[in-house]
Amino acid sequence: MTAVEPAIETSGLVKAFGETRAVDGVDLVVPTGGVYGFLGPNGAGKTTTIRMLATLLQPDAGTARVLGHDLLREPDEIRARMSLTGQYASVDEQLTGAENLVLLGRLLGFAKADAAARGEELLDVFGLTEAAGKQVKDYSGGMRRRLDIAASVVVTPDLLFLDEPTTGLDPRSRNQVWDMIRALVAAGTTVLLTTQYLEEADHLADRVAVIDRGRIVAEGTPGELKRSVGSGTVHVRLADPAQRGDAETVLARVIGGEVHRDADANALSVVSSDLERVGTALVELSRAGIAVSGYRLAEPSLDEVFFALTGHPADVDEKGEEAAA
Amino acid sequence: MSTTTPASDTRAVPQALTTRTRPKRPGPLSTTWTFTWRALLKIKHDPDQLYSSFILPIMFTLVFTYLFGGALAGSTSDYLQFLMPGILVMTVIMINMYTGISLNTDITKGIFDRFRGLSIWRPGILAGALLGDALRYTIALVVVTLLGLLLGFRPEGGVLGVLGAVLFLQLFAFCLGWMWNAAGLVLKSPESVNQLSSMVLFPLVFASNVFVETSTMPGWLQVVVNVNPITHAVTAVRGLTGGTLTAEQFTWALVACGVLLLVFAPLSMYLFRSKSLR
Numbered sequence: 001m002t003a004v005e006p007a008i009e010t011s012g013l014v015k016a017f018g019e020t021r022a023v024d025g026v027d028l029v030v031p032t033g034g035v036y037g038f039l040g041p042n043g044a045g046k047t048t049t050i051r052m053l054a055t056l057l058q059p060d061a062g063t064a065r066v067l068g069h070d071l072l073r074e075p076d077e078i079r080a081r082m083s084l085t086g087q088y089a090s091v092d093e094q095l096t097g098a099e100n101l102v103l104l105g106r107l108l109g110f111a112k113a114d115a116a117a118r119g120e121e122l123l124d125v126f127g128l129t130e131a132a133g134k135q136v137k138d139y140s141g142g143m144r145r146r147l148d149i150a151a152s153v154v155v156t157p158d159l160l161f162l163d164e165p166t167t168g169l170d171p172r173s174r175n176q177v178w179d180m181i182r183a184l185v186a187a188g189t190t191v192l193l194t195t196q197y198l199e200e201a202d203h204l205a206d207r208v209a210v211i212d213r214g215r216i217v218a219e220g221t222p223g224e225l226k227r228s229v230g231s232g233t234v235h236v237r238l239a240d241p242a243q244r245g246d247a248e249t250v251l252a253r254v255i256g257g258e259v260h261r262d263a264d265a266n267a268l269s270v271v272s273s274d275l276e277r278v279g280t281a282l283v284e285l286s287r288a289g290i291a292v293s294g295y296r297l298a299e300p301s302l303d304e305v306f307f308a309l310t311g312h313p314a315d316v317d318e319k320g321e322e323a324a325a
Numbered sequence: 326m327s328t329t330t331p332a333s334d335t336r337a338v339p340q341a342l343t344t345r346t347r348p349k350r351p352g353p354l355s356t357t358w359t360f361t362w363r364a365l366l367k368i369k370h371d372p373d374q375l376y377s378s379f380i381l382p383i384m385f386t387l388v389f390t391y392l393f394g395g396a397l398a399g400s401t402s403d404y405l406q407f408l409m410p411g412i413l414v415m416t417v418i419m420i421n422m423y424t425g426i427s428l429n430t431d432i433t434k435g436i437f438d439r440f441r442g443l444s445i446w447r448p449g450i451l452a453g454a455l456l457g458d459a460l461r462y463t464i465a466l467v468v469v470t471l472l473g474l475l476l477g478f479r480p481e482g483g484v485l486g487v488l489g490a491v492l493f494l495q496l497f498a499f500c501l502g503w504m505w506n507a508a509g510l511v512l513k514s515p516e517s518v519n520q521l522s523s524m525v526l527f528p529l530v531f532a533s534n535v536f537v538e539t540s541t542m543p544g545w546l547q548v549v550v551n552v553n554p555i556t557h558a559v560t561a562v563r564g565l566t567g568g569t570l571t572a573e574q575f576t577w578a579l580v581a582c583g584v585l586l587l588v589f590a591p592l593s594m595y596l597f598r599s600k601s602l603r
Contacts, residue, residue, distance in 0.1 A: 054442055080350070080444040090435035094367050106359040107445050109348035135370055151439065155347045 005068055007032045007159050007190040008053060013062035015048050022048040024214030025062070030192055030207075035185055037205030037222075038194040039306070045214040046194040047087060047163055053192070054084040054161050067159055082159040083152035087167065089144040090151070093137040097128050097147050100136060104154045115154075122150040126180070142173025149180055153189075160184060162193045166200060178204060198303050212310045225309075226299040233298045234270050234278050239291035241265040247290050254281040266293070356449035357456065364457020367427070374423065375461055382416040382469050389536060390476065397537060402477050409473040409480075410563040411535030413490060414555060416469045417462050417498045418530065422522035424458055425505025429515045451593065455502050459495055466491050482568035490565040493578065497558045500582040503589035510596040534559050554581035 008030035015023040023045045030036045040046050051057040053066055055075040064071040066078045084090075091100045098119050105115025123132050126146045131139060136147065145165065152160060162181070166174040181191055181204060195201055201208050202222050210218040210225070218225055226232075234255070238247055244265065251259045251270050255277050259270045272278060278297065285292055300308075351359070368375060386408065389397075394404030428451070431437040440450050470478075470487060480487055505522065512518050532546070533555040539547050550556050561578035564570025 051438075056438055056441055076444050079442055080347070082442070084438065084442045086435045086438050088435040090437075090439040092363070092436050093434065094370050095363070096370075099366055103359065103363055104439075104443075106362075107351065107356065107440070107443055109351045109355075111348075114348070 005032065006030055006065075007036075008064065008066050008192065010053070010064040011062055013049065013052060013064060014060045015045075015052060015057065016060055021214050023052070023059075026211070026214070026216055028209060028216065028219075030190065032190050033185070033188070034206035035181060035191045035193055035204045037201035037208040038192060038211060039196070039198065039201045039208050040194075040211035041196055044211045046196075046211055048214075049211070050084070050161050050163050050192065050194055054082065055079055056084070081157060082161065083157040084161040085148050085152045085163065085165060087163040089136075089148045091136050091144065091147050094135060096133050096135055097123060097139070097143075098132040100147060100151055101154060104151050108155050110154075118154055122154065126150045127176075140173075142169055142176065145169060145173065145177055146180070149177065153184065156184075156187060157189060159190045159192065162191060164194055164196065166195070166197070174200075198306060210306065210309055217309045218305075223299070225305050228305075232272065232300055234272055234281075235262075235296045235298060236268050236270075236282075236285075236292060237264075237294040237296075238266045238268070239293045243290045244268065246288060247285060250284050250288055250290065251281055254284050350444055351446075353446040353449060356446045357452045360449050360453020361456040362453075364454050365460060368457070368461065375420075375464060378416070378420045378423070378461070378465055379468055381419055382412050382465075383472060385415065386412050386469070386472065386476070405473070405476055405478050406567075407538075407563075408536065409470075409478045410490065410566050411533075411559045412473070413466060413469060413494060413566075414497075414559045414562055415530055415535055416465050417494045418501065418526060418555065420458065420461050420465055421498050421501050422505050422518070422526065423461075424454060424502040425507075425509035425512075425518045425522065426515045427454065428506055428509035429512060429518045432510070433514060447597070448594065451506055451597070455499055455506075458498065458502060462495060462498055463491065466494065480566040480568075482566045482570075486565045486568050490562045493561055493565060494558070497554075497578070497582055500585040500589075501554070503586060503593050506593040507589050507596060510593060529553060529555055554585055557581040 006029050008028060010026055010028045013023055013026040013028075014021065026045070026049055028049075038046050038050070048057065052059050053064060053071070055066075055071065055078055059071070067081050069075075069077040071078065092103070095103065098116075101119030101122055102112070102115045105118050106112065110118060120129075120132075123129050126149070128143060128147060128150070131143060136144060139147065149162075149165070165181070166177050169177065178200075181193070185191055193200075193204065205222060207220065208218075208222055208225060209216050218228070220228070236247065236251070238244060244261065247268055248259045248261070251268060255270050255272050255274070257271055259268055261267075262269055275297075282292065282295065386405075389408055390401050390405050394401040394408070398404035398407055428437075431440075437450075441447070482489070505518070508518050508521055512521065532549050533553045534550060535555065539550050539556065542550060557574075557578045558581060560574050561570065564574050
């Protein structure tokens with residue numbers, strides 16, 4: 001086992017539930033270190049894949065190595081070094097926050113006093129000290145999530161699976177969870193994160209795999225994915241709003257396509273990723289005596305990427321997907 | 326930096342996260358004890374479930390003794406001597422089904438996945454819960470026995486006989502508990518476990534010798550009653566508390582326990598490992 005070995009390497013993973021092939025031949029290489037985003041709508045196969053990799057579900061076909069160990073032959077070696085935070089908070093609602101962490105600490109082999117000390121430490125950094133003695137059923141969604149992640153890092157894992165860690169959280173709690181993920185990665189943990197929020201993948205992930213209907217449809221850095229789709233947007237800002245009509249004519253002639261008049265009377269935008277034409281257009285504007293006070297090239301959003309890759313928007317629910325299929 | 330609660334200072338997080346000291350994997354006993362501790366905490370936090378498990382046995386004691394007792398045994402006092410051992414068995418059985426309900430709750434709520442994702446001795450999850458239940462039985466048996474004594478129950482077997490009955494009931498409940506573990510692993514929700522257990526328990530309790538002597542029943546029903554493990558448990562408890570237990574009765578009671586254990590413990594463990602688990 002060397003340092004460069006990927007954290008996860010799968011080949012042809014398949015899992016079927018009855019007639020439905022929830023995961024239909026997934027090949028994945030997740031490098032060690034950083035955040036790997038697993039992006040897809042509900043029912044795309046994200047959770048099923050993650051449950052197989054976390055040794056909770058046996059694949060019907062395919063092979064996988066996780067942290068250098070064979071998934072089928074050495075699941076216990078994998079379990080000893082990874083943690084999973086599932087989609088639904090996997091903590092005991094009847095117990096208090098502190099008791100939950102002591103429970104996990106004891107199961108990991110800490111003596112009672114050490115487990116209690118570790119629990120207090122984690123409650124502190126996860127901002128749960130005040131709620132330590134409260135039963136988890138009285139926690140808010142954000143508190144539950146934080147406790148859930150704390151429970152996953154009682155012994156810092158080398159690999160952490162986070163299944164939709166921010167689904168259902170308010171923006172403030174979501175940002176807290178993001179901060180914790182970044183801190184974990186800084187401490188050397190590899191994080192595999194599933195999400196249906198493109199924004200989340202964009203913010204956190206070093207690499208992203210897009211999964212749709214049980215198959216990986218694209219893989220790369222968020223930047224690469226956006227570039228592969230191509231269509232960025234050029235935003236042009238004019239010094240004089242009176243010249244907007246003339247500028248529109250020039251842009252339409254040189255770049256082509258539909259020129260959009262933004263709400264700002266000085267601004268125009270047009271979809272293009274052809275840098276040469278954009279350059280020419282700027283020169284043409286200058287020749288026509290139209291003063292440009294600024295311009296900006298914006299990459300396509302991951303929403304656009306998802307649509308381009310799968311032919312349907314990212315936010316379809318399971319029913320919609322079945323209806324479409 | 327939109328998160329500004331002082332307690333969630335993320336700069337402190339990396340320090341807490343760099344401690345990668347992984348203690349030695351705990352052994353089977355330690356793991357089982359940890360899960361027992363968890364079960365005890367649940368009794369501490371939510372004692373209502375324990376209280377509610379007293380109600381039915383107490384109601385049955387009062388109704389059967391004072392309403393039917395005179396007709397069934399000539400006098401309410403004589404009937405109480407007959408009924409109480411049966412009620413003790415019923416008390417344990419009524420609590421017993423919670424084993425399956427709480428296991429099913431663990432599975433549906435997701436904490437079961439966390440346990441399964443740990444490198445631990447897995448049977449400890451079930452064994453610890455069953456041991457925690459043992460405390461519930463003890464508490465409930467003490468309460469119901471005290472009520473019996475108050476009403477005039479006078480076990481001929483004395484203190485030793487009653488203690489023997491309590492010990493036997495622990496064994497019986499442990500063995501029967503695997504049936505509910507199996508149900509908890511198969512069924513979809515805690516509610517369906519509850520429904521199934523009510524559907525199974527009431528016929529089993531009535532088609533036994535809890536309330537009346539088997540010899541008073543028609544022959545075909547006696548056949549059913551005699552294969553019911555509850556009947557053998559009641560006979561043993563009646564024998565222990567009455568000081569009249571024969572070796573044959575005790576052997577049959579142990580056989581009933583053994584059959585339950587041999588059928589349902591391996592079945593539970595199989596279901597537990599089964600890949601078809603959600």
